[in-house]
Amino acid sequence: MDLTRPPHTPALPVYRLPPVLETELPNGLAVLLIEDRRFPMVTARLGFQAGSKYDPPDLPGLSESTATLLTEGTWRRTARQIAEEVNGIGGSIHGNSSADLLVLGANALSEYLPKLLNLMADVARNASFPDDEVELQKQNRTQELLSQRSDASFLADEKFIELLFAPHPYSRQDPTLESIASLDRLALAGFRDRCLAPNSAVLVLLGALPPSQQALEIVRAEFGSWQAKEVPPPPPAHFPEPKRTIVLVNRPGSVQADIRIGRLAVSRHHPDYFPLLVGNAILGGGTSSRLFMNIREQKGYAYDAHSSAQPLKESGSFAVVTQVRNEVLAEAIDALLAEMRQIGAQPVSAGELEDTGNYLSGVFVIRLETQDGLAAQLAAVKLMGLPLAYLENYTTRVRAVTPDDIRAVAARYVDPERAAVVVVGDASKISPQLESFGKVTVEQAK
Numbered sequence: 213m214d215l216t217r218p219p220h221t222p223a224l225p226v227y228r229l230p231p232v233l234e235t236e237l238p239n240g241l242a243v244l245l246i247e248d249r250r251f252p253m254v255t256a257r258l259g260f261q262a263g264s265k266y267d268p269p270d271l272p273g274l275s276e277s278t279a280t281l282l283t284e285g286t287w288r289r290t291a292r293q294i295a296e297e298v299n300g301i302g303g304s305i306h307g308n309s310s311a312d313l314l315v316l317g318a319n320a321l322s323e324y325l326p327k328l329l330n331l332m333a334d335v336a337r338n339a340s341f342p343d344d345e346v347e348l349q350k351q352n353r354t355q356e357l358l359s360q361r362s363d364a365s366f367l368a369d370e371k372f373i374e375l376l377f378a379p380h381p382y383s384r385q386d387p388t389l390e391s392i393a394s395l396d397r398l399a400l401a402g403f404r405d406r407c408l409a410p411n412s413a414v415l416v417l418l419g420a421l422p423p424s425q426q427a428l429e430i431v432r433a434e435f436g437s438w439q440a441k442e443v444p445p446p447p448p449a450h451f452p453e454p455k456r457t458i459v460l461v462n463r464p465g466s467v468q469a470d471i472r473i474g475r476l477a478v479s480r481h482h483p484d485y486f487p488l489l490v491g492n493a494i495l496g497g498g499t500s501s502r503l504f505m506n507i508r509e510q511k512g513y514a515y516d517a518h519s520s521a522q523p524l525k526e527s528g529s530f531a532v533v534t535q536v537r538n539e540v541l542a543e544a545i546d547a548l549l550a551e552m553r554q555i556g557a558q559p560v561s562a563g564e565l566e567d568t569g570n571y572l573s574g575v576f577v578i579r580l581e582t583q584d585g586l587a588a589q590l591a592a593v594k595l596m597g598l599p600l601a602y603l604e605n606y607t608t609r610v611r612a613v614t615p616d617d618i619r620a621v622a623a624r625y626v627d628p629e630r631a632a633v634v635v636v637g638d639a640s641k642i643s644p645q646l647e648s649f650g651k652v653t654v655e656q657a658k
Contacts, residue, residue, distance in 0.1 A: 227577050227607055232590070232600060233424050237432060239440045240411025244590055245427055246418040248583055254419035255319045255583040257591035258332055262314035262407035265381040265447055270394070273387020277349055277395055278403045279307035279314050284345040286338040291345060294331065301327050305335065311385050312525040313595050314407070319584070322420035326430050333434040339404060341397040353392050360386070364470040364636040365535070367461055367657055372472040375457055375632040376529055381447050411440040414594040418587045449526035451476055454630040458650050462639035463657045469541045469637035473548055474531030477625045480523045480598060486609045487617035488530065488625055492521040493568045494618070495555050495626070496532060500567070502551050507534055513544040525596050530625045538637060542645035549628045556622030559615035573607040 233245040267274045283305050284291040298305050303320030316336055320328040360366040370386065377383035415435065421427045454475040478484050496503035496519025507517035517534040532552060536544040579585040580603070593602050635646055639654055646652050 227580065227604055229600060229604055234600070235428065237410065237436055239436065239438055240409075240413075241435055241438070242414045242594060243428070243431055244414065244416045244418075244594065245421060245424055246416070246586070246590070247421055248418055248586075249420045251583070252322045252420050253319060253583060254322045254325050254328060254417060254421060255317075255587045256328060256332060256418075257315055257317055257414070257416040257587045258336060259313055259315040259414050259416075259591040259595045260408050261312070261412045261443070261446070261595060262403075263310050263312040264385045265311055266403075266407055266444055267381060267384075269381075271391045271399060272384045273353070273391050274395070274399060274403050275309040275314055275407075276387065277353065277392075278339075278400050279309040279316075281341050281345060281349055281400060282307045282316060282335045282339045282404075284349075285340050285342045286334045287340050288334055288338060291342070294335065297327065297331060303328060305331060307335075311382055313592070315588075315591060317584075317588070319419075325417075325422070325427070326433075329430055329434040333438070336408060337438060339401075341400040343397060346395065346397055346400065350392050350395055353387060354389065357387060357389060357392065361658065364463055364466060364468075367463065368470040368472050368533075368634050368636045371459055371461055371636070371655070372474065372531060372632065372634045373529065375459065375634065376454075376474070376476055377451055377527070380449070380451055380527075382451075382524060382527065406444055409441045409443050410435060410438045412443045414591050416587045416591045416594075418583050418590070446526070451527055454632070456628075456630055456633075456650065458633040458646065458652045459635070460639055460643060460646055460652050460654045461634065461636040461657050462654055463636050464638055464640070466538075466637045468535050468537055469635050469642050470535045471541075471545065471548070472531050472533055472634040473545075473552070473628060473631050474519075474529060475625060475631045477521055477528040477530040478523065479525060479528050480596060480602070482528075484621045484624065485523060485528075487613050487621040488521050490565070490568055490572065490610060490613040491555060491560070491618040491622050491626065492519050492530065493572055494560050494564050495519045495551065495622075497568070498571070502555070503532065503534075503548070506551060507536075507544065507547055511543070511547060513537070513540050513547070517548070538641045541635070541637070541642050542648055545633075545646075545649060552622075552626050552628045552631075556619055556627050558619070560618055562615075565613070565615060565618075569611045569613070572610050576606055576610075 230246055235243050264275045283294055301320040301324035305318040307316045318332055374383045503517040507513050513536045514534045519532045522529045532548050
């Protein structure tokens, strides 16, 4: 046995979804029922097309606060009553918001499915946004935002998405101190009334369910009287053309520089998505990736260096990310740009491709092993307008990517010649190094 070589990893079998009963209520609510009797639990997701891209321009963060406060009181229950009822059925309930979606997640012991759905319907339809809970949310979110804005990585991410997406709402996914201060019950209720509707929603129920017709009767009892209504259309999917831009966000006193280099990419619908996913993993997807091995292990410029390919419903982004000491900024950027050019110039090796395919496939299948993971993926797939077969075809499409596919998409989305470069750091110490790469726009950290 050769102990100097890792063992061969056989290909994972193709993933198969458990049987899914998919139907729709007369009010337009899409319902997915999936049986899983390994545990006496039910996991639920109620998702809406109501993410931060639907926030009013003067109230960024409204979707986020709405999601948080849905479970903090309704016209029928106080926040304490909701918490006590959830605890009484051995479960949990919470809301969260992303750029595209607002999702209410919950779970409970399976025998309490009717109570669970009654709670979910109540908070989705009747949230009252009590003044004291709104005030507490404003205080907590203000302190959280102040903490975030003291972090150079947050500032770098904020400026990077602004450069990529502005003026589209994807460019502003977090609140401002001003928008938090302006938040009130009327704004929250208005967002709920505009954006949360059954005809723009998906309900996923997964677990030890009763027979399908009985389960559907419980769903109809709680959600059937919810009236469909016209919901806001998504903002037009107009994005700026990628171009070489260098922005330095001045943060006096920083002893390191936070770097983002990247550009607009693609959504999961695009044929380039899977080649980009695999190419991104090879370039910077983990501790054996090219960026990590070069920037950290060989050159010692940074503790971490990675890349990310983030899909959104109407677009996506690709970014190379690291934080380096001020004195090696120019050398580090040179090394990053060289790796970005390299993956678009020469085919990746067969070994890299096989290892990455195994890794991505394995991580994906593991995530679908839990009720929570599968319910979240099913809700996201439906809300993003993808077929359920997307989940079954994922590993096959990952393994179908070729070196030529990666080289082609890297030339389109990774080539740094039309990439935005964002650096957050002390301008007095790093400006000369950054200016060697082109014209630099300096902005003050907010």
